[in-house]
Structures are given as structure tokens and as C-alpha cells.
Amino acid sequence: MNTSNIHSHKVSLRLAITDALVAGLIALVLFGPIVGLVLDGYELRNNMGVAFIFVAIITTGRFFASLFFQSPIGVRFLEKFARGRKVRVTVAQASTNKFKKLLLPAIFLAALSYPVIAHVAPDLLGVFGGKYGITIMILALIYVLLGLGLNIVVGLAGLLDLGYVAFYAIGAYWLTIGYAELGLGFWSVLIISPIFAAGCGAILGFPVLRMHGDYLAIVTLGFGEIIRLVLNNWTSLTRGPNGMSAPDVTFFNMLSFNKRGADNLQPFHEFFGLEYSSSFQFIYIYWLLLIVVFLVLYINHRLVQMPVGRAWEALREDEIACRSLGLNHVLVKLSAFMIGASVGGVAGVFFASYQGFVNPSSFTFLESALIVAIVVLGGLGSALGVTIAAIVLTLLPELLREFSDYRVLMFGILMIVMMIWRPRGLVKPVRPAFESDKEQVKQKA
Amino acid sequence: MDNNAILNVAHLNIKFGGIIALKDINFHVPRASITALIGPNGAGKTTVFNCLTGFYKGGPGSKLTLSSKNKSNNLVEMLGEGFKLQDFINPPAFVKRIYFKMFGGTHLVCRAGLARTFQNNRLFEEMSVVENLLVAQHMSLEKSLLKGVFQTKDYLESQERALDKAHDWLKFFKLDKRANDIAGELPYGEQKRLEIARAMCTSPELLCLDEPAAGLNPAESAELSELIIRLRDEHRISVLIIEHDMHLVMKIADHIVVLNYGEVLFDGTPAEVRNSSKVIDAYLGKE
Ligand SMILES: Nc1ncnc2c1ncn2[C@@H]1O[C@H](COP(=O)(O)OP(=O)(O)O)[C@@H](O)[C@H]1O
Ligand SMILES: [Mg+2]
Numbered sequence: 001m002n003t004s005n006i007h008s009h010k011v012s013l014r015l016a017i018t019d020a021l022v023a024g025l026i027a028l029v030l031f032g033p034i035v036g037l038v039l040d041g042y043e044l045r046n047n048m049g050v051a052f053i054f055v056a057i058i059t060t061g062r063f064f065a066s067l068f069f070q071s072p073i074g075v076r077f078l079e080k081f082a083r084g085r086k087v088r089v090t091v092a093q094a095s096t097n098k099f100k101k102l103l104l105p106a107i108f109l110a111a112l113s114y115p116v117i118a119h120v121a122p123d124l125l126g127v128f129g130g131k132y133g134i135t136i137m138i139l140a141l142i143y144v145l146l147g148l149g150l151n152i153v154v155g156l157a158g159l160l161d162l163g164y165v166a167f168y169a170i171g172a173y174w175l176t177i178g179y180a181e182l183g184l185g186f187w188s189v190l191i192i193s194p195i196f197a198a199g200c201g202a203i204l205g206f207p208v209l210r211m212h213g214d215y216l217a218i219v220t221l222g223f224g225e226i227i228r229l230v231l232n233n234w235t236s237l238t239r240g241p242n243g244m245s246a247p248d249v250t251f252f253n254m255l256s257f258n259k260r261g262a263d264n265l266q267p268f269h270e271f272f273g274l275e276y277s278s279s280f281q282f283i284y285i286y287w288l289l290l291i292v293v294f295l296v297l298y299i300n301h302r303l304v305q306m307p308v309g310r311a312w313e314a315l316r317e318d319e320i321a322c323r324s325l326g327l328n329h330v331l332v333k334l335s336a337f338m339i340g341a342s343v344g345g346v347a348g349v350f351f352a353s354y355q356g357f358v359n360p361s362s363f364t365f366l367e368s369a370l371i372v373a374i375v376v377l378g379g380l381g382s383a384l385g386v387t388i389a390a391i392v393l394t395l396l397p398e399l400l401r402e403f404s405d406y407r408v409l410m411f412g413i414l415m416i417v418m419m420i421w422r423p424r425g426l427v428k429p430v431r432p433a434f435e436s437d438k439e440q441v442k443q444k445a
Numbered sequence: 446m447d448n449n450a451i452l453n454v455a456h457l458n459i460k461f462g463g464i465i466a467l468k469d470i471n472f473h474v475p476r477a478s479i480t481a482l483i484g485p486n487g488a489g490k491t492t493v494f495n496c497l498t499g500f501y502k503g504g505p506g507s508k509l510t511l512s513s514k515n516k517s518n519n520l521v522e523m524l525g526e527g528f529k530l531q532d533f534i535n536p537p538a539f540v541k542r543i544y545f546k547m548f549g550g551t552h553l554v555c556r557a558g559l560a561r562t563f564q565n566n567r568l569f570e571e572m573s574v575v576e577n578l579l580v581a582q583h584m585s586l587e588k589s590l591l592k593g594v595f596q597t598k599d600y601l602e603s604q605e606r607a608l609d610k611a612h613d614w615l616k617f618f619k620l621d622k623r624a625n626d627i628a629g630e631l632p633y634g635e636q637k638r639l640e641i642a643r644a645m646c647t648s649p650e651l652l653c654l655d656e657p658a659a660g661l662n663p664a665e666s667a668e669l670s671e672l673i674i675r676l677r678d679e680h681r682i683s684v685l686i687i688e689h690d691m692h693l694v695m696k697i698a699d700h701i702v703v704l705n706y707g708e709v710l711f712d713g714t715p716a717e718v719r720n721s722s723k724v725i726d727a728y729l730g731k732e
Contacts, residue, residue, distance in 0.1 A: 089571045091625045299594055306593035307579070307586040314569045314580040321567040324498055325581045326555035326647055328548070431573045433625045434608060 011070045019066040024059035031055060089429045111290055115283040127398055131279040134286055138354050140394040141289045142347050147374040147390040148296050148383060149343030154372065155381035156309060157336035158316025159209070160217040162368050163224025167341040169231060169363035170200050171348020176244035176358055177237060186249050190349050197345020198338040205337035209330055212319075224368055231360040243359025246352040249281055257281035285354050292350075293387075296343055300383045303339075305432050312336050313381070373411070377418055379425020388426060451476045451651050451683045452497075452559075455508040459492060459501055466492050467503075467707045474651065474700075476512075477681045479673065481694045484704035485728065490687045491564055493704070494653050498561050499524040499551040513558030513650040523557065525549040556584060560649035562640045564656050564687075570629030574620060574639060577628050578611035581646035610646060618642040618672060634665040638672070645676075652676065654686045658693055666690060670697045695719070703727070 028051075036051035037044045068074040115134050122129030128136065146168060153161045171193050178184035184192075208219045231238045238244060250256055256265035259276050269276045303309040311332045315322050323329050352358045374393055378386030397407055418425070450473035457470040467489045474480045482490050495501040497509060502524060509520035525546045532539045545553075569577050579586070587593070587603040615621045618638040623631060628639060637657055644652060654673075658666045670693050676682040688694050694701065694715070701718045703711040705727045711718060718724055 089627050089629075091573050091627065302594045302596075303590075306590075307583050307588050308590065308593070310572075310576060310580050311583055313572060317569040317571060318567050320500070321563070321569065322580070323500075323551040324555060324561055324563075324567075325643070326552045326584050327580070328550070328552045429571065431571075431576060431627065433573070434575045 011067060013067075015070070016063050016066040020059045020063035023062035024055055027055045027058040089431060091431045092433045108290075108294060112287070115279075115286050119277070119279050119283060127401075128395075131277075131282060134279060134282045135354065136395065136398055138282060138286050138289060138350070140391050141286070141293050142351050142354070143371070143374060143390040143394050144293050144387050145289075145296060145343055145347035145350070146371045147378060147386040148293075148300055149340045149347065150371050151340075151375050151378065151381065151383065151386045152300070152303075152312070152343070153336050153340035154375050155379075155386070156304065156316065157312040157333060159333060159336065160213065160372075161220045161337075161340070162217050162365070162372065163220035163222070163227070164340070164344055164371055165363045165365070165368040166204070166224045166227040167197050167201060167344030168348040168351065168367070169227055169360070170341075171197055171345035172246075172352035172358045172362070173231060173238060173244070173348075174345065175349045175352040176246050179247040180244060181237075184247075185253065186247050186349075186353055187253050189247075190346070193345045193349045194342035197348070198342040200345075201338040201341025202334060205334050205341075206330075209333040209337060221365065221368075224363075224365060228360050228363050231363070238360075241359055241361070243357055245357050246355070249285055249353050251284060257284065282354070285350065289350050292346060296346075297383055297387070304381075304383075308332075308335055373415060377415070377425060379422075379427045379429065381429060382425060382427040385425045385427035449476055450474060451512055452685065453508070453510040453512075454493070454497075455510075457493065457496055457507045457509065458504040459496060459507075460504060465707055467496070470704075470707075470709055472702045472709055472712055474683055474685050476683050477677060478699040479677055479684045479686060479697050480700045480702065481698035482685060482687045482702050482704065483689070483691075483694060484710070488704040489707040490704055491655055492707075494561055494655055494687070497559065497653065498554050502526075511554070511557055511559055511651065518557040520554055520557075520559075523549050523553045524551070555647055555649070558648070558650040559653065560644035560647045560651070561653040562644050562655055562657060564659070566636050566640055568628045568636055568640060568643070570627070572628055573625055574615070574628050574631070575608070575611050575624045577639060577643050578614060578646045579607055581643045582607045582610060584647075614642045614645050617645075617675075619668075634661050637661065638669070641672075645682075649682070651683045651685065654684065654688075656687050656689065658688055658690050666693055669693075673697055 031051045031054045032048070034051075035054060036046070036048040038047045039045075069078060114137065118125055118129050118133045118137075119131075122133065125133055127133060146164070149167070150161065150164045153159050153164070174193055174196055175186070175189045178189045178192075204223055208216060208223070211219060232240055234240070248256065248258065248262060250265060251268050254265065255268040255271050256262045257268050257280055259269075260267060267276070268274075268280055274280075304313070311322070311327055312335075314325075314327070315329060315332050315336075319329055322332070351362070355362075370393070374389045375386055377393070378384075378389035393411075397404065400407075400410075403410065452474040454470055454472050457467055458465070459467045470489075470493065472480075482493065484490055492501060496503045496507070497520065499520070503509065503521060507521055511518040511520055522541075522545055526542070528539075528542055532542050569580060572580070585603070586607055587600045589600070592600040612621065612624065615624055618641065620635060620639060620642060623635060623639075628636065631639060637660075641652070641654065641657060657673075658669055661669060673684055673686070674697055677684060686694075686698070698715055701711075701713065701715055702709060703718060703721075703724050710727055711721050711724050713721070
């Protein structure tokens with residue numbers, strides 16, 4: 001509607017009024033039932049006054065927006081916007097920037113020292129101090145892991161997987177079932193979990209990966225729900241909705257974090273001569289998780305420059321071309337699916353052990369959607385962007401507790417704004433550069 | 446069947462719904478020569494390529510034989526042909542059939558030594574030029590995850606070999622200045638050349654080009670024909686080329702196959718094709 005007026009720089013009041021009325025009508029249809037009718041006990045209460053206020057705001061807003069976009073300034077703004085949307089991928093420049101090289105170790109050290117500060121001086125960090133703060137950070141790191149894992153599947157290989165939460169659940173239940181049925185402890189489960197989850201990824205992936213695009217999305221969505229329903233209904237193994245408890249996390253199988261010790265293990269605080277605190281266990285989980293996250297980041301960084309990673313991205317760009325170049329597309333997809341699944345499995349183990357308890361309600365579709373949102377916001381393929389998006393999306397709700405009712409609304413607005421303003425996510429895609437000098441063919445980056 | 450031919454196409458046929466797109470196509474591509482496949486639009490030229498590379502499955506009776514890498518490859522079988530009656534009394538054939546049904550496909554044709562380009566460019570547009578060429582060398586690269594993560598010596602060596610090869614082909618196609626540019630941002634003519642360079646990185650013996658000169662200006666077109674001739678003479682590549690530019694075809698082709706309405710209309714040398722009244726009628730229309 002606006003773009004048609006770009007060349008005749010004349011403001012049409014009629015157009016603005018039509019735009020405003022159309023927007024108002026849509027708002028009325030949307031807000032009428034959502035805001036206007038409030039479910040109160042078993043009755044519907046009429047709240048149409050508020051709905052009409054919303055509609056009025058939207059109608060006037062649209063009127064002025066329409067006028068603005070018809071003015072010369074607005075037209076220029078739109079043109080600039082249309083140009084800015086074109087994706088521009090760049091090739092990395094050889095960076096000898098010392099600051100950049102020091103940045104990563106600095107972040108690692110800061111992240112490493114965080115729980116100590118949070119434990120010793122909780123007031124310094126506000127919401128993020130104390131045991132509660134540490135658990136929030138653990139959750140943030142778990143989402144970083146999930147984001148990185150799904151990023152391989154969705155961002156790199158371009159396979160829209162809406163059931164990623166299945167592998168998260170598999171990891172978590174692998175810990176609790178392994179403990180209950182096989183007597184495995186945290187450490188044995190953690191070490192086997194990537195392989196176990198990758199195996200599950202292969203079993204789930206092989207039949208579905210011959211599908212494309214939307215079909216794949218629907219099928220994976222189905223798989224996610226199937227796993228949740230199985231966990232809910234196979235009560236003899238999973239105890240259904242009652243959930244299962246996870247084994248205690250031990251200090252390298254040598255010390256216990258319980259106050260009195262457990263399973264013939266000496267208590268951690270006694271051994272180190274510290275005063276008992278229930279935070280120690282979480283600090284320990286946090287550190288382990290931090291190391292795992294950095295390990296995954298490192299492997300991810302390598303993967304994208306390795307033949308496998310390149311094949312994933314090539315597949316995302318053009319599957320037909322890939323096949324014509326001798327790549328077996330099913331195996332390439334399967335490898336992405338398996339590696340993504342293994343990361344999700346590890347995240348699940350950490351989730352179960354940090355909660356101490358799991359039940360199927362933690363693994364709903366909403367969770368999958370959140371992880372997809374993290375990957376999309378982070379910029380499909382960029383590990384850095386995904387990491388930032390995961391941390392922001394988990395910490396922001398904590399900072400904005402007062403607005404917790406509007407969490408989903410704000411989330412939606414954020415998504416819409418991002419899609420318009422930065423459709424390729426927070427971080428601009430950058431390709432690795434290769435030296436073109438034949439004598440010294442070496443990879444930079 | 447010609448024994449010196451790198452590719453033998455026999456009784457190739459395919460239907461789309463009720464339309465017979467190809468019926469009983471027979472021709473061969475001699476080794477280290479340039480064969481042109483010409484014909485009016487909709488004649489079925491691209492469909493022949495798609496059958497060769499497995500994007501379409503030829504109908505019953507189709508036989509495609511690629512004699513490359515010192516063996517004779519039955520392309521139809523590689524692409525996962527349906528079961529035949531005699532498979533059920535011959536276990537090894539049965540197992541082979543199942544194997545190709547599960548793991549066969551286009552990629553095996555490429556690995557057997559047939560590379561192709563597409564009528565509409567299919568580059569990895571958001572990847573750099575070198576990366577496009579590295580993807581094509583996937584099969585010869587060290588793919589072990591552990592070796593890659595730890596950057597072992599043989600991993601780095603295999604990567605260096607691949608980069609060397611990529612740069613050789615970039616030089617050949619005069620793209621060496623573009624190595625680190627984004628493929629999608631190259632001018633059209635360079636994208637066309639890059640697609641051929643990428644196909645060459647798979648080390649093919651037979652190169653199938655689908656309208657490589659479409660959309661090029663006369664200078665670029667002349668440059669391209671030069672390069673195709675050099676591929677044949679210096680690298681002993683057999684080329685099967687679909688092209689509408691008759692000037693180019695007559696200049697470079699050793700052998701021309703003319704298709705019309707899904708049938709081979711004529712098969713011969715450029716001079717013969719030029720003088721064939723059948724071909725002239727098909728192109729200019731009779732009456
Ligand atoms: N996937 C398909 N489905 C239906 N018809 C097709 C398909 N592919 C090709 N055809 C038909 O086959 C005929 C030959 O097409 P094509 O091989 O692309 O011609 P060209 O010689 O111009 O490359 C056309 O009539 C086309 O409509
Ligand atoms: Mg065609």
C-alpha cells in the first residue's frame with residue numbers, strides 16, 4: 001500500500017484513512033475475543049472497553065504511520081530499508097587484532113569466576129547473585145548448548161527440526177533411567193550420552209531425512225510429541241507424569257555434595273574444610289557445563305571449516321547441486337542430525353542433574369519452539385549469535401520479572417522486529433578466507 | 446555399441462504422466478571428444494541429462510553405460526532400478542539391488558566420473574568461490590571428525606591438496622582473482638565458468654554442460670568455447686554439451702546429436718548436420 005506511492009511524492013489522506021480503518025478492523029477481530037472476553041471462573045466477563053481502547057490506539061497509530069510513509073522522509077526510509085534487507089555475506093578478513101584474540105579467554109575467565117563472586121558476594125550481582133543466580137546461569141548455559149546443537153541441524157544443514165526437544169528428553173531420561181534401571185551414575189551417563197543420543201538421532205533420522213522442508217518440519221514435530229507421549233504413558237519404565245529422580249552429582253565420583261556424604265563418599269565441604277553450602281553442587285555443575293559449552297563451541301568452530309560442515313552448508317544452499325557433486329545427501333543430513341542430537345542429549349543430562357528430577361512436562365513443543373527461536377534470532381548458522389541469543393532469551397525474563405505476564409507477547413514482538421530488521425539474525429554471516437597464494441596455501445581464520 | 450565410447454545411451458525413454466518426453470533415444474559419446482546435443486526448446490535435452498544423472502528415472506528398457514575409471518558402470522542399476530524377476534532366484538543380484546536401492550543415487554553417478562552443470566546456475570551462492578570448489582572435492586578429502594577437530598597432519602595435507610586443485614581449476618577458468626569472493630556476487634559470466642570449474646573438481650571423465658553459453662556476450666562465449674576445447678585437448682575430458690548457439694556448436698563439436706520431440710532426429714558430424722534437410726526442417730519449421 002505504501003510502496004505504490006513511492007514515486008508520486010504526494011500525501012493522500014484518503015489512503016491513510018483506508019489503511020487506518022483496515023488495520024482497526026483487523027485489530028477489532030483480533031482483540032475482541034482475546035482481550036474483550038475474559039474467562040472468569042466458568043463465566044465470560046465482558047471487557048470490551050479495553051479492547052476498544054486497543055483498537056483506537058492501533059487505528060490512530062496506523063493513520064499516522066501511513067501518513068509518515070507517504071511523506072518524502074518516510075519514502076526514503078522505506079527505500080533504505082528495502083535495500084538493507086538484501087543479505088550480504090562477507091568473507092573474513094585476516095584479523096591480527098590483538099583485542100579480538102584476548103576477548104575469548106577474557107570471557108572464559110569471567111564466566112569461570114562468576115559463581116565464586118555470586119557465592120561470596122551475592123548482593124553485588126543483584127538477581128544473579130547467590131544460589132538462585134547460579135541456577136539461572138546454569139539454565140542459560142543449557143540453552144546455549146541446545147541452541148548450538150539445533151544450530152547444526154537448522155542453521156547449518158537447513159533442516160527445520162521442530163522436535164529437537166526429543167533429544168533433550170532422551171538425554172534427561174537416559175540419566176534417570178540409567179540410574180534407576182542400570183545403576184549408572186552421573187559420570188558414566190554423561191560420557192555415554194552423546195553416543196546414545198546420536199544413536200537415537202540416527203534411528204529417528206534415517207526414515208524421515210528423505211523428506212524436504214515443510215514435510216520434515218511436520219514429521220519431526222510429530223516425533224517430538226511421540227517421545228513426550230511415550231514418556232508420559234510408559235509408566236513402568238518412566239513413572240509417567242510423576243517423573244523420576246536423577247542421581248546425585250558427585251565430585252568426579254570421589255566426593256559427595258550432600259551434607260553428610262552418600263554412598264561411602266566423603267562430603268565435599270569436609271574434604272576441603274569449607275563451611276557447608278547447598279550452592280557447591282550448583283557451582284560444580286556450572287563449571288562442568290561451562291567447559292562443555294566451550295568444548296562444543298570449539299568443535300563447532302572446527303566443524304564449519306571441515307568437509308562435513310561445509311557439506312551441511314552446501315546442502316542448505318542447494319541439495320540438487322550437492323547430489324550432482326557426489327555427496328550422499330541422506331548421509332550428510334544424517335550426520336547433522338546425529339551430531340545435533342548428541343549435543344541435545346548432553347544438555348538433557350545436565351538439565352536432569354541440575355533439577356534433580358525430570359518429568360515429561362519439561363519437554364513440550366513450546367520448548368522446541370523456544371530453541372528454534374534462539375537459533376533464528378542468533379542468525380541461522382552463527383555460533384556466536386546463537387550463544388548470545390540463548391543467554392539473552394533466558395536471562396531477560398529474569399530481569400523483567402514485573403512484566404512476566406507479557407513474556408510471550410514481548411517474545412513475539414522481539415521475533416517480529418528481528419525478522420523485519422535483521423532477517424539473518426544478530427550476527428552477519430562470515431565465510432572463512434583461504435590464502436590464494438599457491439606457495440603457501442594455508443587456511444587463515 | 447561402440448567400445449571406444451565413454452557413454453552409451455540405448456533405448457532411453459521416459460514418460461511424465463501421459464506425455465512421452467523421450468522415446469527410444471540411442472546415441473553415444475566418443476572418448477575425449479566434444480559431443481553436442483541440440484534441438485528446439487522442449488525437445489528433451491535437459492531431460493536426457495536428468496536421466497543420466499538420476500534426477501529422473503528412465504523407463505523400462507533404458508540402458509545407460511558409462512565406461513569410466515577403468516570399468517563399465519551400469520548407471521540405471523546405480524540409480525536404484527526396480528526389482529526384476531530373475532533377482533528373486535539370484536541372491537547376489539538381489540543383495541546388489543537392495544544395496545543400490547538404499548544407498549544408490551545421483552552421487553554414485555558423479556563418483557563414477559560423470560559431472561554436470563545446470564541450465565539455471567546452481568552455485569552455493571552464500572559460500573565463497575573456493576568453498577564451492579572444496580565441496581566438490583568432498584569425496585577426496587579427509588572426513589574423519591576426530592582428525593579434523595585435532596587437525597592432524599594427514600587432514601591438513603588433504604586440505605592442502607584440495608586447495609591446490611581448486612586453485613589450479615580457478616586459474617584454468619580465469620577466476621583466480623575471485624577465490625575469496627562470495628559466489629553469488631560474481632558477474633553472470635563468471636558464475637557460469639565457476640559452475641564448470643566446480644564440476645571439474647569432482648575429477649570427472651565425462652562432463653555434461655547444459656547451455657553453458659546461454660546469456661553470455663559474444664566475447665565471453667568465444668572464451669568459453671576456447672576453454673572447452675582445452676578441456677578436451679589438455680585434460681582428455683569427454684564433453685557432452687547442450688547449446689543453442691549454433692555458431693559455437695559448429696566450431697567446437699566433433700559430433701552432433703539432434704533431438705526433436707523426444708526422439709533422435711539426426712546423429713553425425715557438424716558438416717553432415719548442416720546439410721541435413723531433416724534438421725533444417727525441424728529448426729525452421731516445414732511449411
Ligand atoms: N518434471 C517434469 N514433469 C513433467 N514434464 C516434464 C518434466 N521435465 C521435463 N518435462 C517435459 O519434457 C519435455 C522436455 O523438456 P526439457 O528436457 O527441459 O527440454 P529442453 O530440450 O528444452 O531442455 C518438455 O515438454 C517438458 O515439459
Ligand atoms: Mg533445457
